[in-house]
Amino acid sequence: MPTLTLPEGVHVELPEGEPIGAVLPKGTIAARVDGELRDLSFVPSAGALVEPIAPTSDEGLHVLRHSTAHVLAQAVCDLYPGATYAIGPAVADGFYYDFDLPEPVHAADLAKIDRRMRQIVKRNQRFVREEVTREVAIERLRDQPFKVEIIEAMGAGDTVSLYSNDGWVDLCLGPHVAHTGVLGAFKLTNVAGAYWRGDEKNPQLTRIYGTAWATQGDLDAYLHRLEEAERRDHRKLGHDLDLFSFPEEIGSGLAVFHPKGGLVRRLMEDYSRRRHEEAGYDFVYTPHITKAELFEISGHLTWFADGMFPPMELDGGTQYYLKPMNCPMHILIFKSRTRSYRELPLRFFEFGTVYRHELSGVVHGLTRVRGLTMDDAHIFTTREQLGDELGSVLTFVLDLLRDYGLDDFYMELSTRPESKAVGTEEEWNEATEALRQAAQAIDVPFVMDEGGGAFYGPKISVQARDAIGRTWQMSTIQVDFQLPQRFDMEYSGDDNARHRPIMIHRALFGSVERFFAVLTEHYAGAFPLWLAPEQLRFVPVADRHVAHCEELAAKAKAAGLRAFVDDSKESVGKKIRAAQLAKAPYTLVVGDQELESDAYTVRDRAGTETAGVTFDRLIDALVDEASSRSLVQTEFGSA
């Protein structure tokens, strides 16, 4: 009888030929045997170290999801005779399986597939693993061209593993749960198209997505998170709060900002401008269109013409393009006269609006648009200044993001790609090292992305987590050896010789539109007071109280607050409701009582009320809060 060792140091005896499942605790979903992930049906050799894997662990969830994907494929094959199946992995939060189907599957069909899956689950079908030669596997899966293609790509003589349950066979490394009965906390979520092997030249398959969890409670919690994300969707909030829209007459991916959204945007931009001014940036302005020549020099027309709007042709045959980036124009400002080392670093900043011809299928709300405004700056430095400049840019970027309320970051440092890269090895090493030091000097975690840089220079990107834990790529700081060369940029050094400056591209918001979307979702539309389009709303109880409200609102405005009187002829209840829906930060109901004594009840947008506040005290507190730019709210409310 072989003896097994469990991680707690417990030695267990296992009858010869018995699977490890026989001795593992109930609820175990798979096991790590001598470091390898195994099914519970695995028969170990004597002395093996066996670690049970719980369904709630990352590995356990992976097994669970992958097994659920098999059940999905089995159900689809039952319901759609002639279907062939490609790959079906576990992914973040769930799984998918790709199919080539004899007829289209629609979202409405998911319920039918789900029912079939649950029948399979109920039958407690065992997942049986076999190891066979390639030839046998090809024979067993001969009706499955995608599987055959995968097997044929493997080395000759390799053995492959097959999993079957109730006669349905799949090529699979495993491991899987012991039987389908342990599955169940799953839900099919959507159906989409996906290219075979992710290549758009390949045929497109039908991908069915699902989510799966260890318990029904976990599944419910996940579905609740999805609902929360939906509730915060900036496209919905943008409409409900009257912030922006995408008029069809203007075109796909082209936003207009309404007065309230425009106000929030202006506040965002104004604060950014002020900080840039303090940090030594010079403000420049450049046109939206340019002759083709500019982007021929920069190389964009050679590489990225597809991503640009097609050219406009003038009578003489000269072609003009909408600019997809601002950098070449900033370079021309640099080149407008001879530059001295004494001027460097030069920092040119612009809210530059650019146009990119994004494919019709990728346009998405404000996060992926065709017309966008970059908070774009280009910094030209000497080689000696590069390190210090990168350090201060990074600090500046993170400080500013924190002021907008994002404070959970990590950074990614992308280094020289393996193949083709401009700039010398030495320059790359210097710049990469400078970025690394800048990153290390800051108390924010950073990860390496080896070989992930663009061919023209290394970069740091800042990722921020929002209020519900989603990660957004925000700022990038990019060193560029390429454009200074293509534009033949130079400055006179203290040695009276010509030198080529190094260029840093950096954007904090990325695009103002996208940043607007991120903040809207981060705050769920309840912007902090300094960014809120409306800060204080007055609700008169009856018509005779309107005049008093107007007086109070005038005082609030004089103190610099954005105040608004709701003089609509509605009930108090209705006006309160309207204020709540508009996410007005603070609401004051004003009636006879307030005419008689200087004591107000302040209602915040969460519905919390504070009674007995004098008007002056309220205004002082709000002015304070609005200027603090802090997430901490006043004594009168919470976010």
Add this chain to the structure above:
RNA sequence: GCCGGCGUGGCGCAGUCCGGUAGCGCAACCGACUUGUAAUCGGUAGGUCGUCGGUUCGAAUCCGACCGCCGGCUCCA
């Protein structure tokens, strides 16, 4: 760009399968009520059913193209 879904007054939807010339709620406007912390009551007006073309005696409804939106894929200088 690709696969699938969708497009009906400002917004959310019904009607589309089975063709016979549009309906509900909210919002807007008018009137009554003069109101105390999330929806007062009554009335009025508003729609070439995304656009263009086709089939038909007749099209929101069937067919095609285009535009736009949604979910993914691919892409993202």
